[in-house]
Amino acid sequence: MKDTTERFPAVIEAKGLNLTFQTGDGSVHALKDVDLTINKGDFVSFIGPSGCGKTTFLRCIAALEHPTGGTLTVNGMTPDEARMRRAYGYVFQAAGLYPWRTIAGNVQLPLEIMGFTKAEREDRVRKVLELVELSGFGGKFPWQLSGGMQQRASIARALAFDADILLMDEPFGALDEIVRDRLNEELLKLWARTQKTIGFVTHSIPEAVYLSTKIVVMSPRPGRITDVIESPLPRERPLDIRDSREFIEIAHRVREGLRAGHIDD
Amino acid sequence: MTNRALPVLTVLAVLIALWYAATVWMNATWVFDQAARAGQSVTWAEVVPQTMAQDRPLLPPPHQVASELWKGIAGKKVTSKRSLVYHGYVTFRGTMMGLTLGIVLGIALAISIVRFRVMEMSVMPWAIISQTIPIVALAPMILTLSNQMGIDSREVPKAIISAYLSFFPVLVSMVKGLRSPDQMQLDLLKTYGAGEGATFWKLRLPASMPYFFASLKVAVAAALIGTIVGELPTGAIEGLGARMLIGSQFGEPLIMWSALFAAALLAGGLIVIVGGIERLANTRMGVRP
Numbered sequence: 001m002k003d004t005t006e007r008f009p010a011v012i013e014a015k016g017l018n019l020t021f022q023t024g025d026g027s028v029h030a031l032k033d034v035d036l037t038i039n040k041g042d043f044v045s046f047i048g049p050s051g052c053g054k055t056t057f058l059r060c061i062a063a064l065e066h067p068t069g070g071t072l073t074v075n076g077m078t079p080d081e082a083r084m085r086r087a088y089g090y091v092f093q094a095a096g097l098y099p100w101r102t103i104a105g106n107v108q109l110p111l112e113i114m115g116f117t118k119a120e121r122e123d124r125v126r127k128v129l130e131l132v133e134l135s136g137f138g139g140k141f142p143w144q145l146s147g148g149m150q151q152r153a154s155i156a157r158a159l160a161f162d163a164d165i166l167l168m169d170e171p172f173g174a175l176d177e178i179v180r181d182r183l184n185e186e187l188l189k190l191w192a193r194t195q196k197t198i199g200f201v202t203h204s205i206p207e208a209v210y211l212s213t214k215i216v217v218m219s220p221r222p223g224r225i226t227d228v229i230e231s232p233l234p235r236e237r238p239l240d241i242r243d244s245r246e247f248i249e250i251a252h253r254v255r256e257g258l259r260a261g262h263i264d265d
Numbered sequence: 266m267t268n269r270a271l272p273v274l275t276v277l278a279v280l281i282a283l284w285y286a287a288t289v290w291m292n293a294t295w296v297f298d299q300a301a302r303a304g305q306s307v308t309w310a311e312v313v314p315q316t317m318a319q320d321r322p323l324l325p326p327p328h329q330v331a332s333e334l335w336k337g338i339a340g341k342k343v344t345s346k347r348s349l350v351y352h353g354y355v356t357f358r359g360t361m362m363g364l365t366l367g368i369v370l371g372i373a374l375a376i377s378i379v380r381f382r383v384m385e386m387s388v389m390p391w392a393i394i395s396q397t398i399p400i401v402a403l404a405p406m407i408l409t410l411s412n413q414m415g416i417d418s419r420e421v422p423k424a425i426i427s428a429y430l431s432f433f434p435v436l437v438s439m440v441k442g443l444r445s446p447d448q449m450q451l452d453l454l455k456t457y458g459a460g461e462g463a464t465f466w467k468l469r470l471p472a473s474m475p476y477f478f479a480s481l482k483v484a485v486a487a488a489l490i491g492t493i494v495g496e497l498p499t500g501a502i503e504g505l506g507a508r509m510l511i512g513s514q515f516g517e518p519l520i521m522w523s524a525l526f527a528a529a530l531l532a533g534g535l536i537v538i539v540g541g542i543e544r545l546a547n548t549r550m551g552v553r554p
Contacts, residue, residue: 064452083458090456092449100471100550109467110457141551161457 011075011165011197012038012061018069019056019223029222030056031067036216036225040164043191043198045208046216047254053223054201054216058167061199062090074165086114088165089158093173095150097142097157104129104138107157114161128156131190148179152186159194167199172207184210185239192235205258209233209250210242217257227257281327288326292316295323325522333523346502349527355504357531359420359492363427364485370428371435371484372477378436379443379469380461389440396433400426400491405498419501427491431484438480442473474550478543485535493528505531 017034020027031053038044046054059065060072063079074082082088089110097106104125111121129135132152142150151171158166172180184207191198202208208215209231217227231250233241241247289312296315300307307315317326325333337349345351374392377384404426411422446468454464496506505528512521 062456064455083456086458088456090453092453094449096449096453098468098471099552100474102551113454113457113459113463113467141553143551143553 009040010037011040012036012073012199014057014060014070014072016070017057017060017067017072019053019060019065019067031060032222032224034070034223034225036228038197038199038214040197041195042214043188043200043212044214044216045200045202045212046218047202047205047208048218048258049220051220051223052218053220054218055169056223057218058169058199058201061165062088062167086161086163088167089161089163091151091155091158091166091168091171093170095142095147095154097150097153099142101141102138103134103140103142103145103153106142106153107138107160110157110161116161124160124162128159129153131159131193132156133186146179147175148183151175151183155187155190159196164197165199166196169201170203171200173203180204180207181239187211188237205251205254206242209247209254210237210239215250215254217254219258219260226260227253229253229257284324284327288322288324289313289316291324292319292322295319321516322518325519329519330522330526333519334526337523337527349505349508349523352503352505352508352524353527353531356489356492356496356506356528357535359423359427359495359504360485360488360531360535362420362424363491363495364431364488366424366428367431367484367488368435368481371432371480372439374432374436375439375443376465378440392433392436395429400430400494401497403429404494408495408498419495419503423492423495423504426495427488430491431488434480434483434487435477438476439473442476443469445476446472471550474546475552478539478546481539481543482536485539486532489528489532489535 014034014036017031018029019031020029034053034057036057046057048054056065060067061074061079063083072079075085075087077085077087097103098109101109107125107128108116108121111124116124125138126135129138132155134149134152134156137145137149137153142153145153155166155168155171172183175183187198188211200208200211213231213235215227215229215231216225217229218224219226229250232246233250293312293316296307296312316322317329319325322329334349337347341348341350343350343354374384374388378388407426407429408419408422411425416422450468450472451464454468457463459467492504493506493509496504497510501507501510505524508524508527509521512518512524
């Protein structure tokens with residue numbers, strides 16, 4: 001394991017990260033003393049019950065929330081600077097496509113805002129739509145596509161401007177299990193082809209184990225990391241790897257970690 | 266089509282029947298008075314036809330109004346001062362000017378309210394209060410004021426009165442529409458490093474369009490009413506409002522009623538046009554048919 005960490009430089013580093021929200025009835029400790037390093041090319045899943053801060057941590061990386069203590073760097077910069085350098089693409093739980101734009105129009109939205117030329121926009125839209133297997137759907141409006149296809153379009157939108165990091169906040173949470181399986185498989189292929197670093201928030205243990213090279217188990221009140229599991233599974237993973245002994249062992253360890261976090265409840 | 270038309274036609278038939286009944290009831294008094302003065306007695310069978318064909322009936326029957334309307338629209342040259350097409354055009358022009366002014370004002374205020382919190386606190390209450398003042402009371406003041414300021418044209422005060430009524434629905438809907446994007450959509454634009462300008466043009470404005478078109482139907486009707494009210498005060502000689510006032514002042518109910526129905530036709534036409542524009546926009550914006 002040590003070899004890989006040295007070959008792949010750290011892209012996201014959190015040290016003693018704390019975040020406290022002030023709410024109407026007192027303060028909420030959303031993140032407490034979070035230390036984590038994510039290396040280039042990692043697929044990192046964050047798993048835990050709601051309120052454990054997994055989404056909050058992802059939002060900190062994206063500079064959508066600002067930590068109240070500790071340090072956080074993305075590509076060696078502050079999250080705000082990293083955003084300005086287009087370091088990451090963000091995928092939300094809902095596809096959030098604009099209903100008044102076609103699929104191609106939605107995918108090129110970030111490109112318009114970032115000032116790409118028309119020719120370059122068209123070229124990139126074509127390429128990323130191909131990548132998520134939506135070629136030929138560019139002219140359709142979102143309502144003409146299924147939920148899974150809409151989410152693929154939103155992934156294409158996040159990939160369009162070539163960010164190195166892909167942050168995904170329960171992207172398949174609203175989809176049924178069959179579609180989710182298929183998209184998980186496609187996401188792994190996409191990850192292998194593009195060499196992105198992926199941060200992935202999920203509620204599902206099988207999803208986390210199947211996708212990740214590193215699983216971060218978190219627990220609530222205060223939100224903190226209880227276990228970090230380096231997955232021994234190979235990078236190339238057919239769907240039936242989920243029946244292997246190794247897979248089941250990792251899933252078991254994740255479950256134990258989640259349970260441990262709940263003891264004080 | 267018949268399924269949709271049948272209920273509408275049924276209601277229409279009932280209304281016309283009620284109207285005829287009211288005509289007989291209201292105009293019969295005059296027939297009886299005439300007969301009494303002549304020392305004759307009349308039966309109901311004689312009274313009913315006479316209630317339908319008076320020159321100055323208290324309530325003209327539908328067919329008299331229809332024929333007067335037809336004469337006013339098709340029977341006169343459109344340049345004639347007695348042509349309803351001419352007066353209708355004057356009112357239409359006023360309505361469009363007022364509506365344009367109202368839309369610009371409504372959208373401008375909505376943008377500033379969504380952008381600046383202080384505008385919401387300071388402007389919104391006044392916008393609401395403005396709508397509680399009866400426009401009939403305000404119209405003559407606006408006319409006098411604009412006259413004092415040396416504006417001779419009646420078009421300007423008319424457009425102001427019309428805009429006064431029509432900006433409000435646009436304002437209320439646009440504030441709601443510009444605020445309709447949820448936090449997730451705003452966060453998404455933030456991750457692209459989008460500024461306020463891009464957020465407005467790419468997200469807030471297109472998201473507000475359905476709200477805008479919903480308000481436009483109310484606004485166009487309000488603009489028409491405002492224009493007609495603006496044509497009412499004495500001295501006006503053009504427009505359907507002026508026509509109504511002339512009919513009322515000179516005891517010509519037929520003129521009044523035909524102008525009233527011409528206004529209703531104009532309103533219907535405007536609603537159809539707005540509906541057409543909305544459908545066109547919907548197709549362009551990919552709304553599910």
